[in-house]
Amino acid sequence: MSVLLIPNPTKDTGLAVTRQAAAVLAERGIPVLMPQAFAAADGLDGVRFLPEEQAYRAAEQVVTIGGDGTLLRAGLDCLAHGKPVLGVNLGRTGFLATCEVGELATKLNRLAAGDFTLVERGLLHARVPAHDWAADAINDIVLFGNTRLHPMDYKVYCDGAFVGGYRSDGMILATPTGSTAYSFRCKIKAAGGISTVEDIEKFLDLGADRLGTSRAVKLLTSGEAGSGY
Helix, strand or coil: CCEEEEECCCCCHHHHHHHHHHHHHHHCCCCEEEEHHHCCCCCCCCCEEECHHHHHHHCCEEEEEECHHHHHHHHHHHHHHCCCEEEEECCCCCCCCCEEHHHHHHHHHHHHHCCCCCCCCCCEEEEEHHHCEEEEECCEEEECCCCCCCCEEEEEEECCEEEEEEEECEEEEECCCCHHHHHCHHHHHHCCCCCCCCCCCEEEEEEECCCCCEEEEEEEEHHHHCCCC
16 A cells, blocks of 8 residues: 655645654555655655656555645545545644544554545536536536626526526535535525535535525435536
């Protein structure tokens, strides 16, 4: 097994937590990789530095050190290379980066021992064939017009069947993992609607007005959302 460490230097000041993680893994005989951009950092003896693309290909596991944003940025690279990722949280509340610094040694030792469970998360794939554009999303996809000054009329179809129409500033389609789903959770729940958690296979379809509240909420199963957008 080899582990790729992806730190956020603005969160991990002086790469102190990164050095701690590298030391824990090295004690267990686990090869540690990092992107070449960190090669000049002190205190990372024994770490193998590679160009980022090559590092992702060579690693078997990825550990991000920062917060949810760090994990999200690395997550699409993990998706492209088929690598599982563990997030170490240096931010405030980690919805995705669930390993706190105080748990770092314990969880990395479990990782080294193979004592872990992989949890698959639902993703979204967006395509715009007319512009030869496509992208994947871990959190959410936001649709809006060329200008955000005027609302637009949106029609939503799922597998060719009409789901609903909305007049709004935009549309948000959020995965259960998505931070948008979490940020809307209290507003939706307060209105007597649904709330989301990370382990349900549902996607939220939200029409957003200028006040940032939801005008309409529809809950779509993962199968329904798969090809309808």
